[in-house]
Amino acid sequence: MIVVHHLNDSRSQRVLWLLEELELPYEVAHYQRNPKTLLAPAELRSIHPLGKAPVLEDGAVRVAETGAIVDHLIEAHGQGRLRPERGTEEARRYVYWTHYAEGSAMPPLLLNLVFAQLPKRVPALIRPLVRSISEKTQTSFVDPQIATHAAFWEASLAASGWFAGDSFTAADVMMSFPVETAAARALDLARYPNLATFLKAIHARPAYQRALERGGAYAYA
Numbered sequence: 001m002i003v004v005h006h007l008n009d010s011r012s013q014r015v016l017w018l019l020e021e022l023e024l025p026y027e028v029a030h031y032q033r034n035p036k037t038l039l040a041p042a043e044l045r046s047i048h049p050l051g052k053a054p055v056l057e058d059g060a061v062r063v064a065e066t067g068a069i070v071d072h073l074i075e076a077h078g079q080g081r082l083r084p085e086r087g088t089e090e091a092r093r094y095v096y097w098t099h100y101a102e103g104s105a106m107p108p109l110l111l112n113l114v115f116a117q118l119p120k121r122v123p124a125l126i127r128p129l130v131r132s133i134s135e136k137t138q139t140s141f142v143d144p145q146i147a148t149h150a151a152f153w154e155a156s157l158a159a160s161g162w163f164a165g166d167s168f169t170a171a172d173v174m175m176s177f178p179v180e181t182a183a184a185r186a187l188d189l190a191r192y193p194n195l196a197t198f199l200k201a202i203h204a205r206p207a208y209q210r211a212l213e214r215g216g217a218y219a220y221a
Helices: 012-021 042-046 066-077 089-121 124-156 170-185 193-203 206-215
Strands: 002-007 026-031 055-058 061-064
Touching: 002 012, 012 026, 012 066, 012 170, 012 206, 055 066, 061 066, 066 089, 066 170, 089 124, 089 170, 124 170, 124 193, 170 193, 193 206
Parallel strands: 002 026
Antiparallel strands: 002 055, 055 061
16 A cells, blocks of 8 residues: 655645546545644654655555656556656656656755745844845845746746646656645746746646545645
8 A cells, every 4th residue: 555644835735636536545644834833744754754744655565755756656657657658868867857847946945935934933122134135135036036937937838738748747746836836935936928828837736635535724725
């Protein structure tokens, strides 16, 4: 049996969605963030030393990191589904986007979250100074980085509406979290019609809706 160790409002929602797309049976072990710190609970450390989600158990196999989990599910259970034919240009793009989603797209979005939260986590006496530094860093560095990535996504979706070719693949599952996070925190989607269309398309997929039912409340949907 496949078990997903799932944290609310996290990357692990993508794993539930992919499992639904592949129509695989699975169980969900639910974990909730601390509402004040937004950190994962300590119980997750008994599953993985870093104490982060998602972690997938597939029989005797245990896999962490969303991209590695997606690769495992596609290779072990995909039966050729949700990935382009090997050796094609679409396959090259598929590999690129599945790695880019975490390797390049998420770091500026994490910085966006850190600098937004930082003034709330310091003593009141220095809060105005920290807020000023955070806002200047956001506007001078973080926001331009996110805008650069968003423009790249927008252009990449122009041809077909999907990231790795003419049809939906697991690369779109991987890219969903950066796009959803950016839309929620940093972007005016009126300026990015292709991104808006992409989000509308993935949110309408029956498998996506089923994953929401299994995973529970998800802020970025």
